Amino acid sequence: MKFKFNVLFVLILAFAKANSQQTVVIDTTEVESLDEIVVTGQYNPQSIKKSVYNVRVIKAEQIKQIAAVNVADLLNFNLNLNVTPSASTGRSTVSFFGLDARYFNVLIDNVPIVSDNGVGSNIDLTQINLDDVERIEIVEGSMGVQYGANAVSGVLNIITKKSDKNKWRINLSLQEETVSDEYAWFDEGRHVQGATISHNINDNWYASVGVTRNDFAGFFNNKKGRDYFENDGLRGYEWLPKEQITSNALLGYNNGKHKFFYKFEYFDETINFFNSTVRSNFNSQNSTINPSATDRIYKTSRIFNHLNGSGTFDSGLRYSVSLSYQEQKRRLNEFNYFILTRERTAEIDEVNQSGKFFYSKGTLGNLFKTDRFNAQVGYEITLQEGFDREAAGENILNPKTRNINDFAGFISSEIGLSDNLTVRPGIRFIYNSQFDKKAVYELTARQLFEKGFELRANVGTSYRVPDFTELYYYFVDANHDVQGNENLKPEEGLTTFLSLKKKTWFDNSLIRLENSxxxxxxxxxxRIELSIVNTNPLQYRYVNIDSYRFIGLTNTNSLKLKNWSTSLNATVFGISRELASEDNASDDYLYQFQLNASLNYRYPKWDTVFSLLVNYNGRQQDFRVTGSDSDGNSTFSKIETDAYSWLDASIRKSFLSDQLEATVGARNLFDITRVDTNYTSSGGAHNTATNSILLGYGRSFYLKLLYKLNF
Known part of the structure; x- marks a missing residue:
């Protein structure tokens, strides 16, 4: 099947080339606009310079340059943003400012995404395809007033394409990639195919459809795959194989003053788990074996619907309304697999996790608008229904469906205290069916100075609601007693952010220097932690006992000089944790250093772009429980994780008057797989000792072909 898919796309590419028409040549060397438009957290789409928030923008050009297929491929080279992959589950989540994915909201066109682990937060980034993405906006700092729960450290907003300058646009793509040194048409490597068709029906209406298949065949490393039947722990894969298919459709209307669009997306994922424990099933009568293992297939499906309307009335009032219904199911197919005969017995196929999500958000802006004053009011409604069979414990056969509903109203204003000083206070009132009523606050300010200096400050409160596991987990048997806690309260967060940016232009804007x-x-x-609540018998509960503090200093520098662009960025931060229930716990700050750099060169004569990206993650430290004292209290020791670096490189070239685009590149050139975690930080990034963290599958190479037919 994989071979057929790849051959089919090669034939489609050849057919499209044979039947293509001449298209207009676009000058790709044109100097880009220095006034990027952003929408996340704004009353109206406006330039980054005018935004009161500090916004990072990842453009479609950057996505293309590294041939990123999903969001997890993209974020490795952003300071304070760390992607954490899991080889055993296939998931990749993001941490921001040291806080994990539960404190960071991921949105598509300002709408939070449902997943099998939450809504908006704790999202598996490998499940978000980038084919129809125009840009990604990352807002740093608390966004509780604008986006509610779990926006403690910031938000990531994925802006999708909703227009095109061509009457018709047809994109066909084929990407082949090694997984370390493993590659084959059928059973090894990564194989991606995509197709997108968009059409401007008339001056007002636009439509597009697309489909992408991402087949990751797994990473064997020293494992032996599905058909291996020795019981020595080598059966299966180190990174699980998975196949994802994403299809989407969009219909949009724009008459200049009012815009409407409806977006539909269907996502399907299959992950295969092959158990390393093999039963020989020895038959003593005829001295034969029929080896078997308990294997699992996880199937996830997600439906995403989004209807949005926005525009400006004749009075100047600006409105935006979003309605979204999403549904996600994760099925577990578990069976006894006989390896030699490939038969299945004792098969179970059931929905393991299910979530339904209705969301609506509306804003009305430009209230009482003057040159010095603007205001916005809004509402947000979130209705969630779902269950998690894995967390249901003794009720696993009949898990209880839970409902959590959230209703919020918010108001904020932008006040121009002078031509260059703008402040934005805001407040959100929340009613939640599970938790007490609450309010969150925000005060943001932007000051523009002479000679290109920009100062931004943000002080805001936000909160994180407990997830399903923390509330309802139940696992009790003769040896264990671990339970959730329905009486948990949300974690309370306060975020303070200060940014000073300087932009300098030279030689009629051909040279641009930016520092911050x-x-x-x-x-x-x-903060919620799993804690011992009784020692005899030993019992664990999720309780609100922890506090967390983060302090960080970040310096970014970028330079654009004709066809060259380069950046050098560094951050140092410290994290302190305080466990109120532990007498021996330390709340000392533990510090880490990160650095990243990029170098890009466009050679117009060849219509070619060269790119180099490097990321350095310094030694990490943490306190872990390593024993107990004479009174039975836990004792803690400092655990260290070795430093490591990530290096990617690529070359992208256009052919046939920009109709065909080829990108060749390498990921993880330093060949990182595991990073040691121990007391003395000995060894290296390639050590395969058991006290190590699996971060990657080694050095990989890729080729991507993109055919563009525009007319």
């Missing part, structure tokens, strides 16, 4: 210094402080109280 950012200071971030996050204080999180009532």
């Amino acid at each position: 210094v950012k200071l971030t402080y996050i204080d999180l109280s009532d």
Whole structure:
């Protein structure tokens, strides 16, 4: 089947070339606009310079340059953003300012995404395809007033394409990639195919459809795959194989003053788990074996619907309304697999996790608009229904469906205290069916100075609601007693952010220099931890006992000089944790250093772009429980994780008057797989000792072909 898919796309590419028409040549060397438009958290789409928030923008050009297929491929080279992959589950989540994915909201066109682990937060980034993405906006700092729960450290908003300058646009893509040194048409490597068709029906209506298949065949490393039947722990894969298919459709209307669009997306994922424990099933009568193992197939499906309307009335009032219904199911197919005969017995196929999500958000802006004053009011409604069979414990055969509903109203204003100083205060009132009523606050300011200096400050409160596991987990048997806690309260967060940016232009804007210094402080109280609540018998519960503090200093520098662009960025941050229930716990700050750099060169004569990206993650430290004292209290020791670096390189070239685009590149050139975690930080990034973290599958190479037919 994989071979047929790849051959089919090669034939489609050849057919499209044979039947293509001449298209207009676009000058790709044109100097890009220095006034990027952003929408996340804004009353109206406006330039980054005018935004009161500090917004990072990842453009479609950057996505293309590294041939990123999903969001997880893209974020490795952003400071304070760390992607954490899991070889055993196939998931990749993001941490921001040291806080994990539960404190960071991921949105598509300002709508939070449902997943098998939450809504908006704790999203598996490998499940978000990038084929129809125009840009990604990352807002740093608390966004509780605008986006509610779990926006403690910031938000990531994926802006999809909703227009095209061509009457018709047809994109066909084929990407082949090694997984370390493993590659084959059928059973090894990564194989991606995509197709998109968009059409401007008339001056007002636009439509597009697309489909992408991403087949990751797994990473064997020293494992032996599905058909291996020795019981020596080598059966299966180190990274699980998975196949994802994403299809989407969009219909949009724009008459200049009012815009409407409806977006539909269907996502399907299959992950195969092959158990390393093999039963020989020895038959003593005829001295034969019929080896078997308990294997699993996880199938996830997601439906995403989004209807949005926005525009401006004659009075100047600007409105935006979004309605979204999403549904996600994760099925577990578990069976006894006989390896030699490939038969299945004792098969179970059931929905393991299910979530339904209705969402609506509306804003009305430009209230009482003057040159000095603007205001916005809004509402947000979130209705969630779902269950998690894995967390249901003794009720696993009949898991209880839970409902959590959230209703919020918010108001904020932008006040121009002078031509260059703008402040934005805001407040959100929340009613939640599970938790007490609450309010969150925000005060953001932007000051523009002479000679290109921009100062931004943000102080805001936000909160994180407990997830399904923390509330309802139940696992009790003769040896274990671990339970959730329905009486948990949300974690309270306070975020302070200060940024000073300087832009300098030389030689009629052909040379651009940008420097910034950012200071971030996050204080999180009532943090939820799994804690011992009884020693005899031993019982664990999720309780609000922890506090968390983060302080970080970040410096970014970028330079654009004709066809060259380069950046050098560094951050140092410290994290302090306080466990109120542990007498021996330390709340000392533990510090880490990160650095990243990029170098890009466009050679117009060849219509070619060369790119180099490097990321350095310094030694990490943490306190872990390593024993107990004479009174039975836990004792803690400092655990260290070795430093490591990530290096990617690529070359992208256009052919046939920009109709055909080829990108060749390498990921993880330093060949990182595991990073040691121990007391003395000995060894290296390639050590395969058991006390190590699996971060990657080694050095990989890729080729991507993109055919563009525009007319």
